[in-house]
Amino acid sequence: MVNPIVLFVCFIVLSGPVLIVAGIIDMSKGSGTRGGILTVLGASTMGLVYWAYSAISHMNFSKGRVLRLKGRARVARRALGDGWADDATPDIEGLTPWQRTVLGEAWLYSAGMEHASVPAFAKLSLKLSAMGAPSELLEACHLAALDEVRHARRCFALARAYSGLPWSAGMIPELSQDRPQRPSPAEGDDWSRLVRGSLLDGCLGEGLAASVAAEVSRRASDPVIRETLAVIAEDEGRHAELAWDVIAFALERGGGTAKQALRQALDALETQRSPSLPSIPGVDEAFLARNGVLPQAELGRLMEECIQRTRARASSS
Ligand SMILES: [Fe+2]
Ligand SMILES: [Fe+2]
Structure with a gap:
């Protein structure tokens, strides 16, 4: 049937x-x-x-480290099948088909971002190895990739439960075509790129993901959603700390170019704000918050706080 x-x-x-x-x-x-x-x-x-x-x-309620290939964020193609979901089952009693569709899409979007964080940390590990990073950084990087595997499995499970469709992760064709390319002079040297990527995608991006997940975890009514977001909040906070450690390593070894890249990255923080979009028809913000999705206004406030916090900490580095 x-x-x-x-x-x-x-x-x-x-x-x-x-x-x-x-x-x-x-x-x-x-x-x-x-x-x-x-x-x-x-x-x-x-x-x-x-x-x-x-x-x-644009809701940004649960994201891992962004997978950037040739300057663009990439995620796996949507696919149906097994292999990327744990056994979590949220309460779907009383939800309308449209509400289930919206929540399914939201968690599927999240699952794609979390899944893409696994190769993102694999790329970071290769870069750190190439640059002679200490074992503690490599270990933290691989542990973070394993955290993202768990986040992706949980988000896919929630997307499947809400949508009723057996969503899974498909291919990332751009990843197999990703070849090291000669960076443009504007991108700076390896140390500069490491500092910039760590500040924007790690300190800010994962720092924001931690704040958002913690906030929504407090508001969610379903215990499965609450527990999921509490775990993600704690893990993303640790990943943001890893990014700060990577920056400290780059500043120590990279000298003047790394310090200059950090100043430029701080200037770019302002461009990271998400656009504010109108609400989704047919579902109110209180409903979304109860089910793990933060309202737009709250997201803007947390983003602003996170930018200020990141700026203050980086300025004292
Ligand atoms: Fe994550
Ligand atoms: Fe992460």
Whole structure:
């Protein structure tokens, strides 16, 4: 028997294009008014789906270290299957199909980011090894990658439970095409790139992820969600500390170029703010907070606090 949630998601996603095509066919047959209405309805439906997706993708409620390939953040393709979920089961009693769709998308987005953090730490480990880092940094880096494996498994499990679809991680084709390239003069030397990446993706990014997860963990009503976010908050806080240790190592060994890169990275902190988006139709912010998703205004406040905290600590380095 086909899962009604699957039918609902398919209906929402496909209805936009179907209405537009029906409208165009109608107009070509001479029924201009009805065709026009169908086309507008189809475009509106597609806009609604895109709006919800955009809002979810900027919520930043649980993210690991960003996987950057050739300057762009990358995640695995969406896939259906096994291998990337633990046995967590949140309470889905009383949720409407649309609420389950939104929560499924939110946790799936999170799962993709957490999953991408595993190769992100693998890349950091290679870089630290190449630069003669001490064993404590390498050990912390590999332990952090294992934390991200656990985060990804849990987020995929929650996405599967809410959506009713067996989501899993697919391929990251860009990762297999990733070849070391000659950096541009503006990117500086290896020490500069290590400092910049650690400050933005580690100290700020993972520091913010820790703050957001801790805040939402306090607000969540489901014990499974509360426990998930409490664990993620503690782990991401430790990953942010690892980034500070990496910066200390780079400043000690990298000399003047590392210090200059840190000053430039501090100037770039202001550009890291997430855009504020309108709320998702059909679900209020209190509902999202109870289910592990932080309201936009709260996210902005925590981001501002995290930028100020990062700036103050880096300035005293
Ligand atoms: Fe994580
Ligand atoms: Fe992390």
